[in-house]
Amino acid sequence: MPLSVVRRISFCAGHRLLGHEGKCAGLHGHNYVAEIEVTADGTDDVGRVIDFAEVKSRLKGWIDEYWDHGFLLNRDDEAAIAAVRSVEPTKVFLFPGNPTAEKMAEYLLEEVCPKALAPFNVRVDKVVLWETPDCFAVAAKGQGQGARG
Numbered sequence: 001m002p003l004s005v006v007r008r009i010s011f012c013a014g015h016r017l018l019g020h021e022g023k024c025a026g027l028h029g030h031n032y033v034a035e036i037e038v039t040a041d042g043t044d045d046v047g048r049v050i051d052f053a054e055v056k057s058r059l060k061g062w063i064d065e066y067w068d069h070g071f072l073l074n075r076d077d078e079a080a081i082a083a084v085r086s087v088e089p090t091k092v093f094l095f096p097g098n099p100t101a102e103k104m105a106e107y108l109l110e111e112v113c114p115k116a117l118a119p120f121n122v123r124v125d126k127v128v129l130w131e132t133p134d135c136f137a138v139a140a141k142g143q144g145q146g147a148r149g
């Protein structure tokens with residue numbers, strides 16, 4: 001039977017949305033919370049899907065290194081990239097497209113989690129990304145869409 005565990009990871013990051021019609025066009029930041037659901041078809045001999053410490057070191061570790069206290073900027077956003085890079089020290093993560101909550105959740109699901117958890121017999125089918133306490137996005141793999149992949 002599939003069993004899942006969820007790790008909540010909090011981080012702060014700045015961004016802006018290129019082409020946004022309103023206030024998200026300006027540089028600003030959020031206190032984000034990612035909820036990453038890790039699933040396995042059973043447990044290990046200890047009774048775990050995966051040790052929470054592994055999720056912390058691998059996924060929180062990745063977010064801490066690349067996103068936390070950094071700016072996530074659209075890689076086509078030359079003005080914002082130049083502006084942020086003009087201040088040292090700074091941390092910029094060039095994002096493939098606009099760093100919306102939806103796209104950040106998708107990026108964690110598709111790019112980060114499979115690599116970070118590759119050594120384990122688990123999969124991540126769902127990532128929830130809270131941008132504010134009231135707004136979140138969900139990236140989830142559809143049922144029957146190659147649940148092992």
Ligand SMILES: [Zn+2]
Nearest residue numbers: 015024028030
């Ligand atoms: Zn924002």
